[in-house]
Amino acid sequence: MIFGVLNQKGGVGKTTLSVNLAAGLARTGVRVLLIDADPQGSALDWAAARQGEPLFSVVGFPRPTIHKEISQIGQGYDHIIIDGPPRVTDLARSAILASDIVVIPVQPSPYDIWAAEEVVKLIEEARVYKEKIKSVFVVNRKITNTAIGRDVREALAAYPVHVLQASLAQRVVFVETAAQGQAIFEVDAAGPAVVEMEAVAAELMEYVNYPDLKVGA
Ligand SMILES: Nc1ncnc2c1ncn2[C@@H]1O[C@H](COP(=O)(O)OP(=O)(O)OP(=O)(O)O)[C@@H](O)[C@H]1O
Ligand SMILES: [Mg+2]
Secondary structure (H helix, E strand, O other): OEEEEOOOOOOOOHHHHHHHHHHHHHOOOOOEEEEEOOOOOHHHHHHHHOOOOOOOEEEEOOOOOHHHHHHHHOOOOOEEEEEOOOOOHHHHHHHHHHOOEEEEEEOOOHHHHHHHHHHHHHHHHHHOOOOOOEEEEEEOOEOOOOOHHHHHHHHHOOOOOEEOOOOOEOOHHHHHHHHHOOOHHHOOOOOHHHHHHHHHHHHHHHHOOOOOOOOOO
């Protein structure tokens, strides 16, 4: 399965979701490749900051030909995650075409909801060439104990993209682990961020018809 984690809006959690989803999948024993399609190279930086054994492979491919080369690059892997770039439309378009499912992290703010229109448009355009591309929104950085998360889900329902029930809250463990090149489950295996991440991954897998693969179990 090829997951493209995309949103042209910057800083919404594409890399955070990509590395933790990749780590959660790798933990189940499947072979996972993370393709860093962002010229900023954040996922590569994450991998370089890591001490000890890598959890999964990371390669940089910030070129608008991913869709043509993905079958070569991804040979031998069970799952591929593409960490998409902000802004650069030709790269995003290529990453969308390469994906079976586009996962769109979105923060609970009106600006993010409006900005999501851009990536939704690209997905609609890509469907002309690749009819079966799936897409989901994942609400990220929800502030706990507020109704904003629920409101954002309602607002996102206006787009022709499925909204996952599960979401991720704003939690420092994401920032702390990023600096060390770690996944969240490595430092706080039973913490709320891990529980939420597992729920997001499980719902995602169910959506793409991989219900038997229990991420992070
Ligand atoms: N749920 C969260 N809780 C706390 N911090 C978070 C969360 N998600 C992301 N962050 C932090 O927000 C910042 C931006 O996240 P990230 O780099 O994953 O976004 P991005 O969409 O990949 O950004 P870019 O568009 O620049 O590639 C990072 O410092 C990250 O650690
Ligand atoms: Mg990023």
